[in-house]
Amino acid sequence: MATDYAPNAQGVHPYIIGEGEARSALDSVRAAKHIPELTLGDQAVVWGHSQGGHAALWTGIAGQAYAPDVKIAGVAAIAPASNMVEIMVLHGGDSSGARLGPYLATAYSQYFPDVTFDDAVRPEAREIARKIAGLCQFDPRDIPTLEKLTKDLNGAPVLVDPAGGAFGQRLRENAPNGQIPVPLLIAQGTTDVVVFPEVNDDYVKERCSAGQSVAYWKVPGQDHGGIVAPDSPLGGPLFTWTRDRFAGRPQAPGCDEEMIGQT
Template sequence: MPQAIGRFPRWIHPVFGLGLVMLCSILALNSSASVRLFIILSAAGLMVIGITRIMDSAEHGTPWRASGWLNAASGALLAGAGFTALIWRGATLPVLALAVAIALLVSAAAQQVPMLNLRGDTLIWGNSQGGHGALWSAAIAAQYAPEVGILGVAALAPATNLVALAQGVKDGAAGKVVSAYIAAAWKEVYPELDVAGQLTPGYVPAVERIGDLCFDGRDALAGVIGSTQLFKPIFPDTAIDGPLGGKLRGNSADMTVGYPLFVAQGQADSLVLPGMQREWVKQRCAAGQPMEYREYPGREHMPLVEADSPLIGDLVAWAGDRLAGKEPVDSCR
């Protein structure tokens, strides 16, 4: 199969993989079963494209972008991520690896299609935990990827002060679901914490079940229902006051962002609490961080970024101003 694909122009390879991902995405809209199918088929597509890139580098010695070793390395990344997701398709980290590989594939496809003319500037957007990721991406960008020209960062209902977030929502159903996700992920990332040993006694099986669910559709409903059967917080105060809390503080967004920053918050948000966000904004402003901060009345956590939200127009206008090189607004003044 790789030899057959190799007969096509190189730019066809990532387009083929991207098309497969898009097709599988259509199948992944409503149920956890179809999500698994999406992961399996996408992983298979990534493996094919990755192997093709490795063979292309070995046989022709001509890269897509820079050098043969880079072509082979990116192919290995794609094939490895696909294989990992195929073997452990229920785990969180392999799915994240698959998402990273898909992003790489999309970027490679766009840059290889001759009809497209991409500008080198970048805007970083993120919602909720993605907002937390956007802030951290901007904070390390100059050292990690200095070649990327970042024009601005938009963090929408971002998880900023993780200790305050954990304490503020620990008794709510959605907060318990998020705590279960933290437990599932940090058990893998920070094995030295012994996360299972820090959970409320007797909660390990329930937390593992919730942690295996997605925060969307039927899985989200199942997670919330399961969390209502847990009458105490998933992490007791002793855990948050100990090493686990230290990791929460270390992962909080207390860094300086050296790019125009836009932060949005729903005033009715019951997950990322408005009071917590205002306190974070106050602290960052006092530390000299300029930003444009906006709140949206009546908007819960997810409705903040839905199509009818006034945030969408503000966000697009903000992005247009960054692309046009206009002076950013500073709400801290």
């Protein structure tokens, strides 16, 4: 099952807001157990890609405290947005930064009382940023408008400073830096230009230094979308890893890096 982040969903969308994402994911598992047509087991394995990867990591972090009734057997985060400060600094004023920045500024200003949209976004970008924040980059109807608005920014960054002020502090607080007490897999495409490989290289090193066991899979030649495409070489190994978690097979302790799909 997956959380409902459709445009008509009620409430504030917790975009890259860890606790909110985790609660949404865990509540979706609880809700599914009340559907009489379904017969579900006691365990769950969490998958997530991009923002969903960030949500998956936070679900692993918060799961025991928020939903001890949901037995998480493993967490797989694929190209997770593990450090949004670093991601936004690397993007600067490129097209991805132009889209991600307004989404972040909107969500954080709605969710956190000490963050305002106007403080997070440069004055000359605010009008365009508000328009971008109301569009979906995955909706074909919105894509032409998004492309035009992005060009109108002329390559200038949307955000004042991803690392500065209350906004930067809240971004750092929502980095998934807690311990995950179940087997953890992180997969990253080597040609990803949305969540850059160095972001998760750094994240894995930091978490391993903090004592977290991690299986880190790199997928050569795969970009941000390709790594989860139907023909991705990640698919087979990921299903095998997931079956192992449901079967209760242990994951090797420590940190291990592996190339997937390399010939």
